[in-house]
Amino acid sequence: MQQPLAQINKLTLDQLLLLVTVADSGSFSAAARQLDRSQSTISHGIATLEAELDVQLFDRSRRKPVLTPAGQHLLPQALQILTQIRHLQSDAQRLAQGEESAVSIVLDMIIPLPVIIQSLTELQARFPAVRWLIHTEMLSAIAQRITEGSCQMGLTGMLPRMKSHLISQGIGKVDFVYVVSTQHPLAQGNTRVSEEDLAAYTQLEVADRAAAPQVPLRNPQSWQFADLTTLLGFVLAHQGWAFLPLHLVWPELQAGRLTLLWPQRREHLCTGFSMYSLRLVSERPGPVRQQFMQAFQKHFQAYSRQLPSEAMLLEHFKTQDLSSDH
Amino acid sequence: MQQPLAQINKLTLDQLLLLVTVADSGSFSAAARQLDRSQSTISHGIATLEAELDVQLFDRSRRKPVLTPAGQHLLPQALQILTQIRHLQSDAQRLAQGEESAVSIVLDMIIPLPVIIQSLTELQARFPAVRWLIHTEMLSAIAQRITEGSCQMGLTGMLPRMKSHLISQGIGKVDFVYVVSTQHPLAQGNTRVSEEDLAAYTQLEVADRAAAPQVPLRNPQSWQFADLTTLLGFVLAHQGWAFLPLHLVWPELQAGRLTLLWPQRREHLCTGFSMYSLRLVSERPGPVRQQFMQAFQKHFQAYSRQLPSEAMLLEHFKTQDLSSDH
DNA sequence: AGTTTTAATCGAATTTTTAGATAGTTAAAA
DNA sequence: TTTTAACTATCTAAAAATTCGATTAAAACT
Numbered sequence: 075m076q077q078p079l080a081q082i083n084k085l086t087l088d089q090l091l092l093l094v095t096v097a098d099s100g101s102f103s104a105a106a107r108q109l110d111r112s113q114s115t116i117s118h119g120i121a122t123l124e125a126e127l128d129v130q131l132f133d134r135s136r137r138k139p140v141l142t143p144a145g146q147h148l149l150p151q152a153l154q155i156l157t158q159i160r161h162l163q164s165d166a167q168r169l170a171q172g173e174e175s176a177v178s179i180v181l182d183m184i185i186p187l188p189v190i191i192q193s194l195t196e197l198q199a200r201f202p203a204v205r206w207l208i209h210t211e212m213l214s215a216i217a218q219r220i221t222e223g224s225c226q227m228g229l230t231g232m233l234p235r236m237k238s239h240l241i242s243q244g245i246g247k248v249d250f251v252y253v254v255s256t257q258h259p260l261a262q263g264n265t266r267v268s269e270e271d272l273a274a275y276t277q278l279e280v281a282d283r284a285a286a287p288q289v290p291l292r293n294p295q296s297w298q299f300a301d302l303t304t305l306l307g308f309v310l311a312h313q314g315w316a317f318l319p320l321h322l323v324w325p326e327l328q329a330g331r332l333t334l335l336w337p338q339r340r341e342h343l344c345t346g347f348s349m350y351s352l353r354l355v356s357e358r359p360g361p362v363r364q365q366f367m368q369a370f371q372k373h374f375q376a377y378s379r380q381l382p383s384e385a386m387l388l389e390h391f392k393t394q395d396l397s398s399d400h
Numbered sequence: 401m402q403q404p405l406a407q408i409n410k411l412t413l414d415q416l417l418l419l420v421t422v423a424d425s426g427s428f429s430a431a432a433r434q435l436d437r438s439q440s441t442i443s444h445g446i447a448t449l450e451a452e453l454d455v456q457l458f459d460r461s462r463r464k465p466v467l468t469p470a471g472q473h474l475l476p477q478a479l480q481i482l483t484q485i486r487h488l489q490s491d492a493q494r495l496a497q498g499e500e501s502a503v504s505i506v507l508d509m510i511i512p513l514p515v516i517i518q519s520l521t522e523l524q525a526r527f528p529a530v531r532w533l534i535h536t537e538m539l540s541a542i543a544q545r546i547t548e549g550s551c552q553m554g555l556t557g558m559l560p561r562m563k564s565h566l567i568s569q570g571i572g573k574v575d576f577v578y579v580v581s582t583q584h585p586l587a588q589g590n591t592r593v594s595e596e597d598l599a600a601y602t603q604l605e606v607a608d609r610a611a612a613p614q615v616p617l618r619n620p621q622s623w624q625f626a627d628l629t630t631l632l633g634f635v636l637a638h639q640g641w642a643f644l645p646l647h648l649v650w651p652e653l654q655a656g657r658l659t660l661l662w663p664q665r666r667e668h669l670c671t672g673f674s675m676y677s678l679r680l681v682s683e684r685p686g687p688v689r690q691q692f693m694q695a696f697q698k699h700f701q702a703y704s705r706q707l708p709s710e711a712m713l714l715e716h717f718k719t720q721d722l723s724s725d726h
Numbered sequence: 727a728g729t730t731t732t733a734a735t736c737g738a739a740t741t742t743t744t745a746g747a748t749a750g751t752t753a754a755a756a
Numbered sequence: 757t758t759t760t761a762a763c764t765a766t767c768t769a770a771a772a773a774t775t776c777g778a779t780t781a782a783a784a785c786t
Contacts, residue, residue, distance in 0.1 A: 083412075083413060083414040083417055085413060085485060085488075085489065086409075086412070086413065087409060087411060087412065087413055088409040088743095091409055101762085101763065101764090102763075102764060103762075103763060103764080111744075111745085112744065112745045112746070113745095113763085113764075113765095114744075114745065114746075114747095114764090114765080114766080114767095115743075115744055115745070116764095117764060117765060117766085118743080118744085118765090118766090119743090121765085127489070127492035127493075127496065128492065128493070128496040129492050129495050129496045134751095134763090134764065134765090135752090136752070136753085136763095137751080137752040137753055137754095137762070137763055137764090138752090138753095138762090138763075139763090139764080143495075143500075143501050143502075144492070144495040144496075144501065146501070147491065147495060147501035147502075147529075148488060148491060148492060148495070151484065151487065151488045151491065152488065154484065155481060155484050155485065155488065158477065158480065158481050158484070159411060159481060161477065162411075162474060162477045162478065162481065163411065163453070165473065165474060165477065166453035166454065166455050166470070166474060167453075167454070169455050169469075169470040169473060169474070170453065170454040170455045170470075174469075175469050175470065175472070175473035176469070176473075203473075414774095427731085427732065427733085428732075428733060428734095429731075429732060429733080437775075437776085438775065438776045438777070439732085439733075439734095439776095440733090440734080440735080440736095440775080440776065440777080440778095441774075441775055441776075442733090443733060443734060443735085444734090444735095444774080444775085445774090447734085460732095460733065460734090461783095462783070462784090463731070463732055463733085463782080463783045463784055464731095464732075464733095464783095464784095465732095465733080
């Protein structure tokens, strides 16, 4: 019983266009002028449509044709179908220009989320037809997702061992700092802490679930987390110290809930880690991914400027040192 | 800048059908078999579609074609458009068989609403494409709406003076009874009331806003209402007696909030008034209105059977008389 | 290696679409 | 009332498209 499906091809989009144009312009002749076709074509086309639907669409008893009730009922449907055709054509045109129909991205958790949100908001307006698939992973799990093909591009702070099928590109730096809860013993004394002081307390660090199990942990006294938010919660609950992205802890530092630590062996208070975009060599990015990267870098720079510079951070370190000396 | 609209006719529904069928059947040849057309037709059609959209839809490097990402993106849109075409054709077929695209009805307020709701529920399932327009009026306002053309059909208890352009048809009877609040003075004495007793108290009756102002009111002591619900509210508030449809007051009679009155001059306790359907001679009803009337009569009869018969009503009258004699 | 299934291509026949000319009708202008 | 302008339906011939059948080459299965 697929007969109606086979009869679909009897109906023509052109006929629907005629119906809409005639109803819009008010007469067959006007429609002919508007479509730059002969009047007889319009007349024949409407007649054919009426014959195929077995319904009279226009009442021709007057000089200008007027829609019958049936015509009034079917006109909006025809209009909607034409609109959808336009959308299909528009989408096809975008695809023809290399625009991706769907973009999948893996984000490292250390990527500041506001930057992603700003970038996607901007891109969504420019490419409304694109479907976005956003994953979040940590460390080597990002490169793994790219390699296995489940994501087209990744943003990460961890550059994997050079593999021939991967292409990486620097996109900016993220500052990392040592922090501990203000109530933690480490925050009570001199915050220019020694390696031994650090080793004496638990380190809260990130687990690399994708990499091989790390038998020789740098710090035997470390707890591992697969989620930065959870990790930060433990830090705030005075469970240990951690080495975290500045943008993640800066609000807490300002609120006085966290204290900066400066290991004696470290030359600088904060350490900049480069961020990279990753993709397969074969998965050449289309305009959507290219413009996403541009938008990301733009918003990332603006975001970074809101964070304290190293000089400002030093200032913050000194004032916190003074207050804790009391 | 209506160029894209002019290019719509380059695309063909048949091409979209080919896309969908090939994607569904798995190969050009299978699609050809399914559509009962030659394989070269399918091949040519898909090639034309790809050329017009400027996008490759199928990857032919293997034996069987597989959808490209672009094809995957456009396939659901094509499918949806074909579905809408089917809907349009289905609606056209209904219209061709005389099915109304919209039905407008005026209801007299004395028509029991549950019957209307049941009828419309039944019809909506059978004619999902029909739009319903329901008005509610009273007395001569119903015939007026039909005459002026703002409604196609009406259900009323008031048969207008025979007019040549109107056609009426009996559809059942509604029993009317005299009622008064149980706390009203009329309910205290003998409820086989005299005409003089009735005239001594206020009558609450229906106003005919469409008819000419009724200068000579039957009862000088009457208040008029344009809404039955409001009227009933006044009756329940002991403001006077009224002559109302039994179905409207029966719940209140059972609850003991209202008392039946039986004027001495009346031979029967309740008076049956015929209900009529009205329409213009020129507005010949299609299948929707015809089946609506059938459904209405069916549900109206079922509804009437739930109401007390005259014998049951007499029983009720006697028991209420006994209790009020105490 | 041989067989089957498949898609692209080409040419010819068919069907559909289109424009132009004409006739007949309606509505507005004179 | 007459005249004029604008409109639709219809017919014909030409142009355009669709379709099929046959053929070729490639892919997958036996």
